Amino acid sequence: MASIGERPPPLDGFVTSLPTNPHARDLSKLGRPKSVAARVLRERIIVGALATAACFSILVTAAIIVVLAKETIGFFQFDEVSLGEFFGGTEWNPLLGAEKHFGIWPLVAGTLLVTVIAASFALPLGLIAAIYLSEYASPRVRATLKPALEILAGVPTVVYGFFALTAITPLLQRLSPDTFGSYNAMSAGLATGIMILPIVCSLSEDALRAVPRSLRDGAFALGGTRFDVSVKVVVPAALSGIVAAFLLAISRAVGETMIVALAAGGVAQITANPAAEVQTMTAYMVQIFLGDAPAFGVEYKSSYAVAATLFVMTFVLTMIGQYILRRFREEYD
Amino acid sequence: MAAVRSASTRLLANRAFLTLCLAATSIAMLVLAILLLAIFVQGWSGLSWDFLTGLPSRKADKAGVFVALMGSLWVCAICGLLALPLGVATAVFLEEFAQKTRFTRIVQTNIMNLAGVPSIVYGILGLTAFARMFGAFGTNVEDAITLGSEESLFFLRIPFGSSVLAGGLTLMLVILPVVIIATQEALRAVPGSLRAGAFALGATRWQTVWGITLPAAVPGIMTGAILAMSRAIGESAPLLVLGGALFVSGAPENLMSDFAVLPLQIYNWASRPQESFHAIAASAIILQLVVLFLFNGIAVFIRQKLQKPLQ
Numbered sequence: 001m002a003s004i005g006e007r008p009p010p011l012d013g014f015v016t017s018l019p020t021n022p023h024a025r026d027l028s029k030l031g032r033p034k035s036v037a038a039r040v041l042r043e044r045i046i047v048g049a050l051a052t053a054a055c056f057s058i059l060v061t062a063a064i065i066v067v068l069a070k071e072t073i074g075f076f077q078f079d080e081v082s083l084g085e086f087f088g089g090t091e092w093n094p095l096l097g098a099e100k101h102f103g104i105w106p107l108v109a110g111t112l113l114v115t116v117i118a119a120s121f122a123l124p125l126g127l128i129a130a131i132y133l134s135e136y137a138s139p140r141v142r143a144t145l146k147p148a149l150e151i152l153a154g155v156p157t158v159v160y161g162f163f164a165l166t167a168i169t170p171l172l173q174r175l176s177p178d179t180f181g182s183y184n185a186m187s188a189g190l191a192t193g194i195m196i197l198p199i200v201c202s203l204s205e206d207a208l209r210a211v212p213r214s215l216r217d218g219a220f221a222l223g224g225t226r227f228d229v230s231v232k233v234v235v236p237a238a239l240s241g242i243v244a245a246f247l248l249a250i251s252r253a254v255g256e257t258m259i260v261a262l263a264a265g266g267v268a269q270i271t272a273n274p275a276a277e278v279q280t281m282t283a284y285m286v287q288i289f290l291g292d293a294p295a296f297g298v299e300y301k302s303s304y305a306v307a308a309t310l311f312v313m314t315f316v317l318t319m320i321g322q323y324i325l326r327r328f329r330e331e332y333d
Numbered sequence: 334m335a336a337v338r339s340a341s342t343r344l345l346a347n348r349a350f351l352t353l354c355l356a357a358t359s360i361a362m363l364v365l366a367i368l369l370l371a372i373f374v375q376g377w378s379g380l381s382w383d384f385l386t387g388l389p390s391r392k393a394d395k396a397g398v399f400v401a402l403m404g405s406l407w408v409c410a411i412c413g414l415l416a417l418p419l420g421v422a423t424a425v426f427l428e429e430f431a432q433k434t435r436f437t438r439i440v441q442t443n444i445m446n447l448a449g450v451p452s453i454v455y456g457i458l459g460l461t462a463f464a465r466m467f468g469a470f471g472t473n474v475e476d477a478i479t480l481g482s483e484e485s486l487f488f489l490r491i492p493f494g495s496s497v498l499a500g501g502l503t504l505m506l507v508i509l510p511v512v513i514i515a516t517q518e519a520l521r522a523v524p525g526s527l528r529a530g531a532f533a534l535g536a537t538r539w540q541t542v543w544g545i546t547l548p549a550a551v552p553g554i555m556t557g558a559i560l561a562m563s564r565a566i567g568e569s570a571p572l573l574v575l576g577g578a579l580f581v582s583g584a585p586e587n588l589m590s591d592f593a594v595l596p597l598q599i600y601n602w603a604s605r606p607q608e609s610f611h612a613i614a615a616s617a618i619i620l621q622l623v624v625l626f627l628f629n630g631i632a633v634f635i636r637q638k639l640q641k642p643l644q
Contacts, residue, residue: 156567255451
């Protein structure tokens with residue numbers, strides 16, 4: 001009996017390009033055929049097991065929400081904190097001083113400052129590099145740069161943190177000796193930007209390449225230059241994918257931990273000065289979990305409230321990205 | 334409507350944009366080259382056999398990465414053994430079995446969301462769910478239920494505490510969405526006519542998946558799995574939250590051992606003020622990058638050699 005992997009002999013007048021599967025198992029070796037009832041039973045059991053596995057991912061989300069919600073509610077039951085102060089307060093001072101303050105805004109501001117620096121570096125640079133790779137570069141250049149990007153997307157973030165601390169900060173200090181201290185938002189922001197650059201570039205490039213060739217051909221036929229074609233036709237056609245890539249990169253920057261823990265410093269303050277020392281939400285969590293606070297105290301519980309805020313922020317970003325991809329995707333085939 | 338511009342203006346714009354593109358790409362590549370160069374310059378001289386096999390030390394010139402390397406190995410092995418079957422099973426269910434119902438759409442959206450959750454949040458979940466087990470078994474180490482002797486490889490303690498097992502489980506949560514999404518893409522790339530052929534021969538859904546679809550998707554799945562594992566090896570934030578101890582004296586001996594991992598060791602050294610510790614942090618980073626390149630190399634190899642095209 002012929003195995004599944006073999007291609008049938010060509011027949012005149014029939015479609016001959018049936019796909020064959022070089023990896024297929026030889027089904028004749030799978031044992032003797034079982035009764036229909038046995039096969040149906042086995043099928044049921046397997047589907048049940050697979051469905052259970054799929055439910056596990058729902059369970060993970062549920063567990064995240066339950067854990068964060070439970071501990072955050074516990075945090076708000078302390079006398080020192082109130083909902084109003086947490087969402088309206090501009091002072092975050094949980095560890096030092098006689099009076100503790102729990103206003104989330106300084107941590108959010110620190111996170112946003114680092115994210116804005118990272119995004120303003122990585123988004124334009126990444127998009128332009130993506131346009132180059134997709135529309136201008138020769139296949140050989142593309143074949144070299146694309147895998148390089150994929151490897152760089154996998155570099156551990158602690159490496160970028162080390163780079164910020166030992167290369168970017170000294171460079172900034174040399175450029176402007178009196179402005180930059182050993183910890184500052186600029187250095188952490190730039191390193192985070194370098195970290196998200198491969199993500200932006202690689203995902204935007206995927207979106208650009210998904211635009212069908214016929215659109216480009218049409219635009220060229222109308223007399224467009226390569227610039228006209230890529231910027232006025234291809235980029236708008238791929239916009240939903242590009243925006244989704246941007247949002248994913250931004251949510252990575254918001255949740256980035258090791259870079260800011262190493263390079264941004266530990267002063268929670270509201271500032272737009274890139275040379276200032278800032279503390280982000282993630283850096284605060286690292287500070288607490290590294291053991292600066294006794295477990296089960298109010299400072300310790302506060303990290304859960306911060307984590308919940310962070311979770312909600314990234315969740316919203318992801319949902320917006322998903323929505324844009326679904327709603328504004330241009331289908332061509 | 335914009336005024337029609339002359340051909341020379343448009344060609345000039347084209348030329349200017351190409352220059353901009355080249356500049357942007359060169360800047361990006363230059364920055365990344367400087368990054369690698371800076372680390373190699375700082376860390377190259379510190380690499381030696383003693384560094385590889387050395388135990389942690391308070392003195393930078395005597396410290397080594399052996400304990401952290403073994404910790405990474407244990408944690409990632411546990412993580413991979415759990416995440417791969419679970420992730421592939423979920424993807425197979427979603428792609429090959431599930432009808433496009435409301436439930437599967439929710440599961441799908443949920444997986445995309447999980448992929449966007451910051452890893453430090455998974456650390457908090459791991460700490461609460463695995464290390465402390467929601468406080469259901471008391472909060473003191475002395476109250477923990479133990480099974481087997483502490484010398485045995487199969488020693489088990491409930492709750493898990495900051496152990497290798499808790500670390501592996503936490504990392505499993507981090508890479509699970511990555512594995513699921515990669516597997517789904519690999520399964521989607523298998524042409525539908527192969528499935529139709531199997532069904533026409535009277536195969537059941539599972540026989541089709543096991544005999545036809547999965548084998549065809551294996552190269553794609555393996556590539557995705559290796560990239561997910563290289564992510565797991567580099568993760569440090571969740572393990573830091575879990576209490577992945579920064580000062581551990583020996584390599585793990587069983588599932589309940591304390592552990593250090595390489596990225597946490599790098600963080601520990603990099604966060605100290607002394608230059609000498611920065612130098613060995615750079616050496617450890619070189620090791621970490623070598624592992625990363627190795628993993629990516631294997632992934633590229635699999636993609637090119639094993640992925641026979643479906644003609």
